[in-house]
Amino acid sequence: MAGKDSRRSRTTHQKTAAARARARAEEDADGGGGFGKWVKRLFLWGAVLALLATVFVGIAVAFAARSLPSFYQLRATQNGQTIVVRARDGSEIAELGPNFGQWLDSSQIPETMKEAMVAVEDRRFYMHPGVDPLGLMRAVYVAMTGDKRVSATSTITQQLARNVFLNNNRSLDRKLREGILALALEAKFTKAQILELYLNKVYFGGGAYGIDSASRTFFSHPGTELSIPEAAIIAGMVKAPSHYSPTADVDAAIGRAGVVLGLMRDQGYITASEAQIDPSTVKLKAAKAQNSVRYFTDWALPQLDVLLPVTSEPIEVWTTIDPGMQQAATAAVKANAPKGSQGALVSMDRDGAVLALVGGTDYVETNYNRAVTAQRQPGSAWKLFVYLAALEAGYKPEDRVVDTPVTIDGWTPRNSSGRNVGETNLRTAFAYSINTVAAQLGNEVGFGTVASMARRFGITTPVSTYPSMVLGSNEVRLIDMVRAFAAVSAKGQSVEPYGIVKVTSASGEVLYQHERSRPIQLVPDYVAAGITDLLQTAVNTGTGRAAQIGRPVAGKTGTTSSNKDGYFVGFSSGITTGVWMGRDDSRVVPGLQGGTAPARAFAAYMRYAVKDRPVTQFETELTLPEWQIEPDDEAMFGNPDDYYFVDEQGNLIERGRDDGVGDAGGTDEVGNSRDQPGFDDALGGGQQPARPQPGRGQDMPQAASDDFLDRATGSAPVQPRTPPRPQPTGTQPPR
Known part of the structure; x- marks a missing residue:
């Protein structure tokens, strides 16, 4: 029995050894154990994946081929949209998109x-x-x-x-x-x-x-x-x-x-x-010159994405550009820009129509549009907003001011002449661009008020409120500055720049027609008249004398530190034009001042621009509101809709609003957009809502107290004390 078990054990052992030998032989045949097995598996899986990918691609190609348009449909598809751009007189100034x-x-x-x-x-x-x-x-x-x-x-x-x-x-x-x-x-x-x-x-x-x-x-x-x-x-x-x-x-x-x-x-x-x-x-066709009108089309045509629905059909775009004025503007910039510097010019009609726009001295050399894209310091041209705020606060052109050294929050402005003239008037201080007076005015009315005024007149770039901002240290776009001066020319009414009059299809269908928005009175008439008086004096006897053209011109020069930027913006006969000159790298331009090259370019262009327009005199007679010319006790409040008010931050408050909320587009003390309160206590009165005002909602908070209104209108006996003066301009008392 033991022998049988021994023989069985030897037989089993021999079979096991033989199986192991066969396994080793198979592993050797596979290339060495597990590695060969994985190589084989990877090869098989790769083949399977390749087959699946081929099948997938084949199916995808078959579906794509079935969904493709026919050959004749592809022939009929357009390569792109052809846009014909026409000038103010209907002449063709550019053709964009596919050529014929x-x-x-x-x-x-x-x-x-x-x-x-x-x-x-x-x-x-x-x-x-x-x-x-x-x-x-x-x-x-x-x-x-x-x-x-x-x-x-x-x-x-x-x-x-x-x-x-x-x-x-x-x-x-x-x-x-x-x-x-x-x-x-x-x-x-x-x-x-x-x-x-x-x-x-x-x-x-x-x-x-x-x-x-x-x-x-x-x-x-x-x-x-x-x-x-x-x-x-x-x-x-x-x-x-x-x-x-x-x-x-x-x-x-x-x-x-x-x-x-x-x-x-x-x-x-x-x-x-x-x-x-x-x-x-090979004789090449003479290329059509890429003239400066492309600066205008580069600005105007992207607006089609907003003005029109999506379309690929050919269209004609009728614009505001005047070919003669554009040519004159180009020549004026090229002829007057200092060597090595660039220049830009924007010119608007009284309704905001852009008549000429030059973004540089050579479009072929550089198509960077300095008229609408570049942000540069305007220098003293910014004082427009400082003096607007001062006039709205109660100053008059004849008021006496003092040119004396001053320090504000550690900042000490200096005049370009290096000296101070002492006592003078507001008109002379503006005409000769006296920095110390502008600094004092900005400090008095509030730098936030100046920033708000700039926002009100269309400045879209960030506005800081540190003291030196009164001298134009904030960077702006030229087209925004021209818009602001155009609003002054329009007697204080807002102006919206536009370049496209209408768009028609190839069949003549009108796809878009420009409609002028209702203008908003930004400042009272007397403020617009007062600033026009100052601007006219700056050209007649001040720093802008080079801008004279033989007819009334109102404008302001601007020069930044180290002569890096030169500005002149002004208006005459309903046309407002701004010129900037300087280097793209902001390096010094020797001798560049707003009253030199930019003012001369302005004059060269404007002589052509206004030649067919009648000579118009500026309205500078100040028709002051009664609160500025009558004794306090006899001041009549009148109809609130006759005035335009600002809140304690200097923000414009719209008239005629029934919801008790001011202009939603107002700005805070640093010029940032925010919601505004209503009239509240802008006039210094109480808050009792009992007395409704003409043209306003019944639930509107009352701007002045009943006591004050009764005394101002003679409905109650005048008390011995002096009543507060109604302030349609906000924080600063009139002078």
Whole structure:
């Protein structure tokens, strides 16, 4: 029995050993144990995933091909929206969007044009199915061994898919969609159809979409007549239209054409002798000068996104620009800007229509729009708001002030002359831009009040309230300053700048018509008259004498520290114009002052601008309200709607509001937008709501006490004490 067990044990052991030997042999055959097993598994899974990916791509391509528009539908789609811009007189000043060009059938396109495009953009176009595997592998290899970027992988078919259906975002998702659509296009259309679509839709720069438009734009003849060097120039633009277009850089375009000719020779499309043709001998069409009117269109046309519903149909935009004034403005800025500096000019009519807008001395050199984008210090031109606040607080042009050294919160302003003249009047202090007087006035009325006044008159940039702000240390936009001065010219009424009068469709349908908004009285008439008096004196006898044009002009100069900025803003005969000059890098411009180059440019332009307008005199007679000219005890309160009030922060309070809330667009003490209270105690009276005021809601808090109103109107005996003076201007008592 024991022998049997022993034999069984030996037999079992032998079987186990044999199994282990077979397992080791299998492992050796698999390449060494578990590693070989994982390699095998990875290979199998990779094959499965590749098969699934192929099936997925095939399904995606099939669905995409079914949903693609037909060839004739794609032919009918527009390349972009054509916009014709017209001036005030109806003349055409610009055409934006696609230039004119006809669709060329494949049979009409010169073979040299097709060959040039294939040679430079997709040499294996006739061999791949829409995506070039060799090109893709080459790009991946370059990315792995070079600059880590996948590039140069788009075939002509992929470019067509991107141009027609997608955008230019550099993302993996967009690239995958592009590949699927390219495969679908190849599945649905022939190579000839794809090349025809591409050559008629690709953008070549200069507003030219398609080879016929490009040929007419750059060579003044149809695309059916393209020569070999002309085809090479056009084909070379596709890579970078903004760089290789002849309208951008002629030398770069010709150099790129030489590269295209070399590729055509290497691929057997042309002979060596044909490749030697000098592209510089091609007669290019004279490019239309990119004049300064583009500064205006760059400002006005983006407003169409707000004014119009989304549309791709051709439109005509009728604008406010006056071609003669624009030309005069351009010449005035160029002729007077100091060497190495820039200049800008904005001119508005009395209703806010922009008549001329120049954003720099040369649009081709730089299209940065200094008239509406740049924020620069206005210098003493900012004193407009200081003196407006002072006049509203009760000052008059004849009031005596003292030019004396002053220190405010550690800040000591100095006059540009380096001396003080002592006692003078408000008119003279403004005319000669005396800094110490402006500082005292700002301190007296409150720097928050000055900031609020600037906001009220249309300054949109941030406004700080530190003491030196009274001398123009806050940065502003030129167009905002012109808007503020235009409101003064309009006798204190608000002015909204606009550049688009109407927009019509190709059929003549009016899509938009400008309607002037109801103006708001920003300050009382007597304040507008008083500041006009000061502005006129500044030109007649003060720092703005260079702006005289032989008829009444009112304006103000501005010069910043170290002569970095020069400003002049003024008006005459209903036209308000502002000029800024300086360097983009804010470096010193020797000799630059607001009363020199900017004032001279203003005068040069305005002589032309007002030549056909009647001479108009300014209304500077101060018709003061009774509270300023009558004894306190006899002052009549009158109708509240006859006045415009500010709260304790100097913010404008609208008249005629029935809800007890002031202008929601008011500003706080630092010029920031906030809600305002109603009249409250702006007049220094009580808060009893018993007495309703004409034109106001019955629940409106009463501005003045019953006791004061009875005494002011003679309804009650006058008490021996002196009553408080009604203050329609807020915090500061009148002088």
